[in-house]
Amino acid sequence: MSTRTDHGHELIPRPEHTPDALRTALAAVDPGRLPEMQRSKDEAFAKAVEWQSLSPVRSWVLVWARDIEVARRPDLAARHDHAKGNLEHQDPALGREALEELSAVLDEATKAVLGR
Numbered sequence: 524m525s526t527r528t529d530h531g532h533e534l535i536p537r538p539e540h541t542p543d544a545l546r547t548a549l550a551a552v553d554p555g556r557l558p559e560m561q562r563s564k565d566e567a568f569a570k571a572v573e574w575q576s577l578s579p580v581r582s583w584v585l586v587w588a589r590d591i592e593v594a595r596r597p598d599l600a601a602r603h604d605h606a607k608g609n610l611e612h613q614d615p616a617l618g619r620e621a622l623e624e625l626s627a628v629l630d631e632a633t634k635a636v637l638g639r
Contacts, residue, residue, distance in 0.1 A: 592632040
């Protein structure tokens with residue numbers, strides 16, 4: 524796992540982009556999602572074989588690295604949870620704001636894991 528800290532308090536260091544490192548990190552920050560991770564990994568590897576391409580595996584790594592980035596950073600996790608909670612708000616304007624915030628959180632996490 525990387526020891527670089529970019530955003531204040533982090534629950535764990537940013538993991539390397541390998542299936543084992545991502546699984547270990549997820550077990551630390553959101554263990555309830557481990558079965559989902561395994562299912563999506565199995566699907567990605569099956570598609571990689573079928574398509575004769577590593578693209579599904581690369582996408583799987585990026586998605587889980589992003590989701591772990593959110594979970595390991597309380598600041599992002601709080602923003603993510605608040606936005607998700609308001610996606611179906613009765614007030615359409617608040618729903619749109621929540622969607623924009625959720626997109627911003629996921630973009631920030633993606634940029635962080637890509638080193639941008």
